[in-house]
Amino acid sequence: MSATPLSSGGLLISARWRRSSRSTGMNNCVEAAALGGGLLAVRDSKRADGPAVLFTGPAWDGFLASVRADVPA
Numbered sequence: 001m002s003a004t005p006l007s008s009g010g011l012l013i014s015a016r017w018r019r020s021s022r023s024t025g026m027n028n029c030v031e032a033a034a035l036g037g038g039l040l041a042v043r044d045s046k047r048a049d050g051p052a053v054l055f056t057g058p059a060w061d062g063f064l065a066s067v068r069a070d071v072p073a
Contacts, residue, residue, distance in 0.1 A: 011035050012052055019045060 015033035023029035023045070031048075033041045040060050043052040055063065 011039075011054075012041060015041055015052075017043070017048075 012033070012035075015035060017031040017033045019031050020029040029045050031043050031045050033052075035041055035054070038057050040055045040057070041052040042055065044050065
């Protein structure tokens with residue numbers, strides 16, 4: 001899996017961020033934005049002006065599969 005850290009400039013300026021549906025409302029979650037070109041940006045909701053990590057579609061799918069495999073339903 002490959003992910004690239006990005007500063008808040010460039011691609012992220014016009015990103016439309018969505019908060020995790022698992023958020024408790026206490027700003028302790030992640031936000032994601034589709035950037036086009038098959039890229040997904042993920043950031044910490046507590047650091048909206050901080051960096052984000054970029055994933056390709058297959059890398060994000062692999063990450064989610066790994067998380068789901070380690071967390072009991």
